Amino acid sequence: MAGIKLPALVAVVIGCVGLLLSHDAERWWIPAVMKMFASSAFLGLALASGARQSRYGQIVLLGLSFSWLGDAFLLGSSEVSFLGGLVAFLIAHLCYWAAFMHLGVRWRVSALAFLPVIAFALSVVQWLRPGISADMVIPVFAYAAVISIMVALAAGATARGATGLVVGGAVLFFVSDLSVAMGQFLDTDFFHGMWGLPLYYAAQVLLALSISQIDRPASRLPR
Secondary structure, eight states, X not given: OGGGHHHHHHHHHHHHHHHHHTTTOSSTHHHHHHHHHHHHHXXXXXXXXXXXXXXXXXXXXXXXXXXXXXXXXXXXXXXXXXXXXXXXXXXXXXXXXXXXXXXXXXXXXXXXXXXXXXXHHHHHHHHHGGGSOGGGHHHHHHHHHHHHHHHHHHHHHHHTTOOHHHHHHXXXXXXXHHHHHHHHHTTOSHHIIIIIHHHHHHHHHXXXXXXXXXXXXXXXXXX
16 A cells, blocks of 8 residues: 555645645535545545554544544535535544644643644634634634644654644644635635635645554654
8 A cells, every 4th residue: 555655646746736626616516526635535544654553543543533534524605514514524633633642742741732723713713703604613612622732732742752643734734724724714715715715625634654663552652
């Protein structure tokens, strides 16, 4: 499977670029196909990186699978579709919580990282508050907390010896999620389309590639 890592990576890039170029296409199905092509490719990249051979890889693959499902939900433009995507990505982030904790976490580092991250996330949500409907306020704030904890756990795992791909992927995922919220609640696709999507796919790629860099169980990592 390792031999298909490069083709899978190229496929993610092709799908992402195709999605950006076809965003305003008259045929709605073209960007939809490109999006799911790119998302399917990052699943292939995870498998090529050995996802089935380690517990960490299995958990990350599960998270990537829920990200794939979230991408499918967000093909729609309704609030129901957005909520479905929100739930799918929330579960994906919980999978990453589990994956990072499986590697082992320096909790002091995670606690220190959490404070500025959650402050930034909540400030963005508060800025978007006028555009968020009343029934979506609690889910959006809860999601902001979940993604902030995910980044903090990634920082703690990296501080304990995990590959930097872990925290890199987590941070890019965090920023891309905020761009999705901006696109949804500011009624514009600029944020999400111009830089949110590339950051999102870069995040999935880094997390998928991190699987091949984890070759020791958490119990053997230095404390």
